[in-house]
Amino acid sequence: MAASNGAFTSWTKKNKAATYNGYRFDGEIKNFSECLTKLGATPEKMEADCIKTNATKNEDAKDKSEKASAIAYNQTQIAKCKAVAKGQEQIKKLMKSVEKEFNCQGLCAPSTWWWYGDITTGSPQKGCMIAIKQKFSASAGIAAIVMVISIIVSFCLLVCTCGQVCNKKE
Numbered sequence: 001m002a003a004s005n006g007a008f009t010s011w012t013k014k015n016k017a018a019t020y021n022g023y024r025f026d027g028e029i030k031n032f033s034e035c036l037t038k039l040g041a042t043p044e045k046m047e048a049d050c051i052k053t054n055a056t057k058n059e060d061a062k063d064k065s066e067k068a069s070a071i072a073y074n075q076t077q078i079a080k081c082k083a084v085a086k087g088q089e090q091i092k093k094l095m096k097s098v099e100k101e102f103n104c105q106g107l108c109a110p111s112t113w114w115w116y117g118d119i120t121t122g123s124p125q126k127g128c129m130i131a132i133k134q135k136f137s138a139s140a141g142i143a144a145i146v147m148v149i150s151i152i153v154s155f156c157l158l159v160c161t162c163g164q165v166c167n168k169k170e
Helices: 002-014 032-039 043-054 064-102 128-166
Strands: none
Touching: 043 064, 064 128
16 A cells, blocks of 8 residues: 555656546556446446436426427437447447557557556557557558559550540441
8 A cells, every 4th residue: 555655656746737536556457447447437327427417308397298399308318328328338349359459559659558458467568550550551552552453454444445435437
């Protein structure tokens, strides 16, 4: 515990605007995803908070048209919150697969720690943009060669077609 206090104190000296939330690294949390879960920032809670915040029309109105309008509004807001939650889930799956496949984290530059990987193995060493570029650089060259060949073939076909169309011999 004293070591983590000392580490936080030295980190605070480097980062003047630091805020401390009371949690210390004790080895229980292995990545950022687990940290969010421990803090209670689960997708289900975020969706419920979204619905609570946005689906605010009173459905107990006595006028039928007002009640129908309120119900429709709230259902639309609930659908939007569910769509956002589904989109966030898909983004998380994409981030997780990119992080694991390319052994990277962060788009342009590596971040301090992994979103899904185990932080006890060390911090990320490269950003994902560089890792993806390195992974696909060889296949990009092959794709460029295929494109050039197909353009040349298309041009030859165009010339042959124009020759047949422009030929006035019967």
